[in-house]
Each structure stands twice: as C-alpha cells, then as structure tokens.
Amino acid sequence: NAGVTQTPKFRVLKTGQSMTLLCAQDMNHEYMYWYRQDPGMGLRLIHYSVGEGTTAKGEVPDGYNVSRLKKQNFLLGLESAAPSQTSVYFCATSGDRTGYTFGSGTRLTVV
Amino acid sequence: AQSVAQPEDQVNVAEGNPLTVKCTYSVSGNPYLFWYVQYPNRGLQFLLKYITGDNLVKGSYGFEAEFNKSQTSFHLKKPSALVSDSALYFCAVASAGNNRKLIWGLGTSLAVNP
Numbered sequence: 001n002a003g004v005t006q007t008p009k010f011r012v013l014k015t016g017q018s019m020t021l022l023c024a025q026d027m028n029h030e031y032m033y034w035y036r037q038d039p040g041m042g043l044r045l046i047h048y049s050v051g052e053g054t055t056a057k058g059e060v061p062d063g064y065n066v067s068r069l070k071k072q073n074f075l076l077g078l079e080s081a082a083p084s085q086t087s088v089y090f091c092a093t094s095g096d097r098t099g100y101t102f103g104s105g106t107r108l109t110v111v
Numbered sequence: 112a113q114s115v116a117q118p119e120d121q122v123n124v125a126e127g128n129p130l131t132v133k134c135t136y137s138v139s140g141n142p143y144l145f146w147y148v149q150y151p152n153r154g155l156q157f158l159l160k161y162i163t164g165d166n167l168v169k170g171s172y173g174f175e176a177e178f179n180k181s182q183t184s185f186h187l188k189k190p191s192a193l194v195s196d197s198a199l200y201f202c203a204v205a206s207a208g209n210n211r212k213l214i215w216g217l218g219t220s221l222a223v224n225p
Contacts (some may be wrong), residue, residue, distance in 0.1 A: 006141055031211045043198075044147070050211075085112035090154055094211050099145045100205075102154040 002026055006091050006103035013081040021076040021106050025090030028070045029101075031094045032067060032074040033058075036087040037105075043090070049074055081110045113138045115204050117166040117216035123190045125224050132187040132219045134202030141207040146176055149199040149218075158200075161185060172196070192223045 005024045013019055023032065033048040035058075045058030047066040054096060055066045065077045080083060086109050092100040114137045124130045136142060143162055147155040159170025159176040166178040176187045189198060 040217070043215045092155075094213075097143065097210055099143075099157055099160050100147075100155075100213060101157070102147075104154040105152075 004091055004093055004101050004103040006089075006106050008106060009104065010057060010107045011109070013078075013108065015083060015110060017081050018077070018079050019081065019108075020078075021089055021091075021099045021108075023074045023103055024075070025072050025074075025091075025093045025101075026078060027093055027095065029070070029093035029095045029098075030071070032068065033094070033100070034064070034074065034076045035090045035092065037090060038059065038087050043095045046076065047087075081108075083110045113204065113214045114205065115202055115214050115216040117200075117202055117219045119219050120217075121222065123224060125186045126194055127191050129191065130189050130192040130196070130221065130223070132200050132202075132221060134142060134185045134187065134216060136183055136185065136202070136204040136214075138204050138206045139208075142150075142178075142207045143210045144176070144178060144205040145205075146170065146174070146185075146187050147201045147203065149201065151198075152220075155201060158187070184190045189192075194225050196221045197221055197223045 007022045030051045034046040035043045049068040051098045052071040067075045089106045091103040094100045116135045145160045146158040149155045158207045159213040161168045161178045169175045199218045
C-alpha cells in the first residue's frame with residue numbers, strides 16, 4: 001500500500017506562474033485535506049474535502065483552489081503564485097476514528 | 112473554542128534519560144487525542160492516539176502518553192530517549208462528535224543529545 005502520495009516533491013515557480021499539486025490515496029478515505037507548514041506556524045489548513053465532488057475552505061484558502069473529482073485524488077491549484085506561497089504543502093486523509101495519514105510533502109519555492 | 116497548547120517550543124534531553132513533551136487541550140465533549148512525529152524533510156507520522164479506555168496509551172518507537180481528564184492533558188513520554196528520537200512532535204485533538212476535524216498544536220522540537 002502506498003498510502004498517500006504527493007506529486008511533485010519539489011518545485012520552483014516564478015511569481016505569477018500556476019501549478020497543480022496532486023494528492024492520491026489508496027486508503028478509501030472519504031476525508032482529504034491540504035495543509036501548509038511554515039516555520040513557527042505549525043500546520044494551517046488550506047482546503048479540505050469530505051467526499052468526492054465536495055470541497056470546503058480551511059483557515060488560509062486565499063490564493064488556492066481545489067478539486068475532488070475522484071474519491072482517491074485531491075488537487076491543489078495555485079493560479080498565480082506569490083512569494084508568500086513559498087511553503088511545504090502536505091496532503092492528508094482520514095477515516096473514522098483513525099486520525100490522519102499524511103503524504104511526504106511538496107516543497108514549493110516561489111521566486 | 113477547541114484548542115491545543117504545546118507550551119514548550121523546544122525540549123532538550125540527554126540520551127538515556129526520560130523525556131516528556133507536554134500537551135494540553137480544550138474541547139467540548141469527549142476528546143480524541145493524537146501525537147504525531149515529523150523527522151526532518153519528512154511528512155508527519157502517527158505515533159499514538161487516545162479514543163477511549165485505558166488512560167495510558169502505548170504507541171510506536173517506545174512512546175506512550177497519559178490522558179488526564181482533570182488536567183486536560185495528554186503528555187507524551189518515553190522512559191529512555193534515543194538520539195534518533197530528535198524530531199518535531201505535534202499534538203492534535205478532535206471532539207468525539209467531529210473526529211475528522213483535528214486541531215493542531217504548533218509543535219515541540221525535541222533534541223536528544225548524545
């Protein structure tokens with residue numbers, strides 16, 4: 001079992017460019033989440049999904065969009081990247097009473 | 112409002128000594144409590160959880176945590192620290208009524224010195 005797989009692992013963008021981060025899970029979990037992690041700020045929830053075809057905003061959604069067209073995939077999009085979006089991005093999934101399972105992260109640098 | 116506090120940004124301990132990483136929480140109803148570990152340049156890994164039952168929970172890598180309802184705490188412990196335990200530790204809580212929504216602490220950096 002791969003669990004939760006994130007692609008790409010690293011990316012450098014220029015300001016204004018767009019990109020999509022992919023999260024794929026084989027755990028059959030309904031809930032999926034996108035977080036960003038910045039030094040001293042812990043984990044901050046960007047968007048989440050409670051099932052196929054649904055998405056909802058977290059605490060820092062501005063500048064990001066998401067889609068959940070298939071249960072196993074959760075995509076995070078940056079339409080016009082800004083240096084403030086330089087961060088490490090984590091995808092996670094959860095089952096009932098199981099806690100979260102995380103991907104290995106995407107390190108994004110916006111220059 | 113639900114919240115989690117990890118009062119120490121950093122904990123330093125000598126190898127072989129016992130370690131404690133503190134966590135206190137505030138949640139409505141019965142809590143679900145979790146500890147995760149993050150090694151450098153890696154994702155978060157599940158260590159242990161408390162849902163119900165015995166207040167002392169044992170987890171991966173020799174770690175354990177004790178749920179204390181009266182003190183609303185869930186401190187992470189290990190009897191004998193290893194250098195390889197050096198990492199960032201996160202505590203998280205959810206209410207039993209909404210256990211998919213974890214509230215995260217800011218993390219505690221553990222440094223185990225040889």
